[in-house]
Amino acid sequence: MERLEGRVNAINQIIRERPELRKPLELHTMILEAQRQLRESLGKGTSLDWNDKSIISNLQHDALKSNKPIASLLDASVFDPIVLLHTCEKVAGVFFEKGAKEEELKEFIREMKSGRINIRDAVSAVLKGDAELFENYGEKFRTDPALIFFIISSLIQPCIEEIANKTDNSLREKWWQAPCPVCGRVPICARSKNNKRYLVCTFCGSRHLADQFLCANCGNTDPSTLKFLTPEDNPEFRVDYCDKCKHYLKVIDEDKSGRPIPESLEDIITIDLDIIAKDAGLVRI
Ligand SMILES: [Zn+2]
Ligand SMILES: [Zn+2]
Incomplete structure (x- = not known):
């Protein structure tokens, strides 16, 4: 996929042509911007070198062999919790701007920062498509589980896009x-x-x-x-x-x-x- 600037320009062009799509497209751009640090880093939030072709080819081989999507084969321990938390605050910030319930979501982020909630557990649940953990978070923090799922998903999106881009x-x-x-x-x-x-x-x-x-x-x-x-x-x-x-x-x-x-x-x-x-x-x- 093209660089961030190219993507944002393409979105702005569409907003000019189809102003009725402004709201969802602007949100899309804001999330892209919030992910900037992850997107511009080599590892995309992980300790892995995605230019090492053997990583992708092994994952692809294992996915085809097991009939399981590549994400479910990734171990959450490759993700860097500090970089992810930084982006998490930025993405949450986008939703505060859009009127999401701030206190509840901030509490969730505080719990992750303190380590009482392990961010890698949340990442692992997204990788494996486990919705139950997010139902629990939603109940505990009185927040929409889909919103928490969206935010954690956005932390692994640059990495998953990189993989998708490099598969053959x-x-x-x-x-x-x-x-x-x-x-x-x-x-x-x-x-x-x-x-x-x-x-x-x-x-x-x-x-x-x-x-x-x-x-x-x-x-x-x-x-x-x-x-x-x-x-x-x-x-x-x-x-x-x-x-x-x-x-x-x-x-x-x-x-x-x-x-x-x-x-x-x-x-x-x-x-x-x-x-x-x-x-x-x-x-x-
Ligand atoms: Zn059908
Ligand atoms: Zn996909």
Whole structure:
């Protein structure tokens, strides 16, 4: 993925063209800025050297062999708690600015700083996709568990993006599961090119090939119940949905789209498709 300045410029360009997306895009930029120190460091918050090709190739090999996403194979002990805490305060600061409950979140950060909560435990739960720990934190600190999950996720995002960036085609073409092969999140977006559909992860920027006739939510592969909707005014976008579980994917047809859509912004840019899907009685993954 391009450097921070390039990404911010691309976002500002979109804000000029689509002012109705200003709010979510500005939040996106603020998080990127809060992650700056991590993003600009070599280890991306870890003690590892990501230029060492053997690290990525081993992880990729193990992921394919075990059918587990790369993040779940990472040990949280490689992350540097001091650098992570610094970024954690910055990301939390973004949410204070946006009106989040300050005291509760500050207490959570104090607990991590004092070591009473081990930040690596929180990181480990994000890496393994363990939602339960965040439910506990939410209850203890009277805060939205999803917000705490988001904040801790943002601490590992630069590292996970770096991994996604350095994996090669064999992972993308041989994974054949719905969740992201790098971070394990279930994609809500896809890009279609030359009649191939790639599921897109907006968290880490990874893309992987998925059958056109596969529901990313329930695994349904019956073509007669896998359908699509296209907005009248925007043929480059479509909603692929499953009649069995009523879940959907937002697809950007790159063969029809005019200007390239920057990575990681797919979900925000296709916000209109969520409205179309909701009107059709569909549910977001
Ligand atoms: Zn991912
Ligand atoms: Zn389904």
